Amino acid sequence: MKKVLALLLALAMIIGLVGCTGSGGGSSTGGDGGKSDGKLDTSKEVELVMYFISNRPAGQDIVDENMNKIFKEKLNCTLKVNWISWSDYANTYNLKLTSGENIDMIYTAGWLHFADLAQRGAFKELDDLWPTYAPVNYGKATDEAKMQASVNGHIYCVPTLMATYMGYGPTWRTDILKGTELEGKQLKNFDDVEKYCEIALQVHPEVLPLNLGNNGSEWDDMYMRSLGYFYVDRGSGLWFDPTEENPKIITLYEEPTIKEFLEMMARWNEKGFFSKSVLSDTEQDKLKKGKAFLTVHNIDTYSGQQTDSNNGVTDFQWDFYDFNKYAAHLPWTQDSMAIPSTSKNPERALALWDLITTDQEAFDAFYYGIKDTTYTLNDKGEVTMLDPDNYGQSGMWAARSTGIYRDTVGTPQTWHDWHKKWEEQIAKDKTWEQYSGFVLNTEGLDTEVSNVSNVMTQYWMPLELGLNNNGIDGGLEEFEANMKTAGIEKLRSEYQKQLDAYVASIKK
Amino acid sequence: MAANTTGVEGATKIKNSPSSTIFYVIAYTIVGAMAIICLVPFLIMISGSFTAEKYITFHGFNIYPVEFSTEAYNLIFKTPSTIIKAYGVSIYVTILGTFLGLMVTAATAYVLGRKDFKYRNQFSFFFYFTTLFNGGMVCTYIFFVRYLHLNDSLWAVILPGMFSVFNMLIMRTFVVGIPTALIESAKIDGAGEYKIFFSIILPLLKPGLATIGLFLALAYWNNWYNAMLYINNPDKFPLQYMLYNLLQKSEAMARIAAQAGLVVTDVPSNSLKMAMAVVATGPILIVYPFVQKYFVAGITIGSVKG
């Protein structure tokens, strides 16, 4: 029996060795024929394949046809868009990059492990290709963006050209507060949050004061940011104080006032601001349904809700306040386009990307579809999607750039005001902004990163929400002990080295 | 075939001692209670699909729709062609896959159930081994896409489900139950192996075929995983994949929203999830009563022999 088995296995393995020779093996630079004289050869028509994460809209066909007319005329190419749907990305995004399938452009971002993938050879190095074949785009990209796009000293993606900001804070419903003592007042700190929630709970007991769910809370982030800390890695709970000369990385349990924060959260839990079973609550759209009063997130959450209200989708009124101590841009790489190492036409892909991200007509056709069929514009140039169920906006967020991207009709003025304010603050005070070029390299740390993140989920999340059975002191002890076993000190010392090197580089 | 109609039912009519009365009371009660426990969530699902989302948000689920609404279904059938195509794909895959799978499973189980087949243990192990070890998603995916060119082909959905070792081993227990003497006597009568298999074994395997056929059909109908990996063309999406997409979307979006600054929009509502589940389950429910008669009736080897 053993012999026949061995034989069969050997047979299978041999077939396997012949058959399954992995992906690409392709060269990491160059392209077809090595025409690196900087001139794009468009004599041959090509079909470029793009992947991003979204669900395919029902009305995509006519949009494709329309945009490809433009692309064909300008660059003698057509674009085939493929989707990795929301539900699948965790399973299939990496797979698409292994298979050797011809993909010319793919959406990437930190949450899709851009740096890890780049370090593992999934993307083409763009040091020369980007400036050569997408010169307009390259010219518009900031130096920080180029730093953020670099892994081990080489550029591996083209970041978005749209400025976004770190601004973070509560978004709350003002209509609920009508007729109470808080009507028309501005919420400004954590004490206010508590007061506002109490009042909201009194007038509308059926509405949960805080919007929380099974993904845990963002209040810990908010607390640390409001104290002026800048994050090294949120998933590991590591922060540093950027006002220090040589900042030292600290963990959450080392922040001296963390107990006060935990006591506050436990009190909020006691007062019924959120469900005692919150970590099993999978309902994700409480704001839109009118089931929650206040959430803490970025300003886009606010503007999304208020735009809905301005357009008559909901009848709630909202306001927003930034709790951060300093202002800074979000990393430009939070939406990026990368060229997989298997791409056969990286030059044309970059040229097309240059067109889409810098040419209004091409961008409109790619992002919004066909004027007066899928979208309309008002006299301010703001956009309304006509039938979002059939075709909403594109899911390739990396294509947006400031100046070309259109606001949705109904975007509140407050949104514009905050953006102006942040730009002014950044110009004055670079406490945070100077660190925005700092990118972690987690090479060789996979085990520690994943173990620490597991400890955060298992111990920190319940503790933070006042759900720990051992109380705050016991919970903190347990959390710290488990973080140490998981290897937080190794992470910290590795990250500290990288941070020190970065500090040295910006001081030069 | 007269024995068929009496069967178990006929037999139980003969004696009715007090202890067996107690047995029947218990049997009827437990089975009935179990049936209710199984039915209620299903009713809640259907009722949820017909309830206005606002009601669910603030009052939760109910066994009947308190605030009736067909909004969820209107949304699903807004582009009916998508759903109709998906039905077509699901039905095609299920029928073809079940038929092929049943043939392969029965033939394999028959050979491995034959006590006179010398290598039955070796082959059983050869098959069983694959349930313990598999090459993992990456290599399987690369092999399917690059070498078998199954990308966007419905065969990528059909082939992997055709032969399940689990089904085959269950089928084998049915084969083992068939007396060896039957095969021997057929051989003496001069029947070839194929003839024995098709005209003697298969009819005797009816309950087994019904069971495995049902399992195959359900597995094909419910499979979204292979479609997720290999199918890009929306015209080839099976129904369950669309359901899966809808059910998982909100979870995935919320996870990203927490990690990156993404704003969660267009989250499918609970009523929409329920409605899609109803739409995706509907047709396969009809299969069960159809198969059921093979379990109720039973077989009689005597009648085949005679």
Added chain:
Amino acid sequence: MKYLRNFGQEFKKNKALFSMLAPAFILTVVLSYIPMVGLILAFKNFNYGKGIFGSKFNGIENFRFLFASGKGWQITKNTILYNLLNLVTSQAIAILLSIFITEIRAKYYKKVTQSLIFLPYFISWVLVGIFVFAIFNYETGLLNNLRKAAGAEPYNIYAVPGIWPFLICAFNAWKWSGYNSVIYIAAITGVDQEIYEAAAIDGANIFQRIRHIMLPCIRPTVITMLLLQVGRILRGDFEMFYQIVGNNGQLFDVTDVIDTYVFRSLMTNANIGMTTAAALYQSVVCFVVIILVNAIVKRIDADYALF
């Protein structure tokens, strides 16, 4: 070589039988054995550009995340205990149901109940997850509404991890009993009806019939089912655990199984080697367990062994 010759002779003699095995054999080689090459990824630092064979070996680095956190033993233990618990409960309930259902004489009652117990199979775990929250959540859950109506204090079930293994086990049994009972009902129906008649004429009462006819005739099926489940002893039903427990860290000590732990770990990187390593760990343990159990079964009665 002698072995091969024997095989050749046997092949010639039983060409027809071998030809019946051929389709399954080919499917298994192509779809399962060839991709098994991918297992070497467990020992490699995967590089997307270089592919499976071009990537560098990195020893047992990929396995480290399972054990370096100190959770390896706990999740292994949880996985095994859940599997044993689920194995016993869902099979026992299925066997009981199948005996009851075959014995029930009222035709419509029988048909209807038999169909109804199958329904949970069709309700996906995502929806079960939604229902679980609707029943058990502290503020508006059905359970606490009933308790409040009865004048009792609401009960925070999410703060009591000890209850969850039983809840999960109950949901698992609820989901699978109907499905498994079909196998047993078919096995009972598959028995020659003449035996039943003979027994009835001999005056056997219901308990005698169950003990002496039904149980022996489903024994091969029961043993096969048990063996098949034992062969999965280190694999958890990811969807079930993930949808019922999700990210609720309060419950992880008693609900975290290998599959959920691996899923969460891999949300943090793009290291495919780690997934493969975890799968290989599960495979090897399952392999050792099933070889042992199968050998024991073979000792007792060779007919019931899987291979």
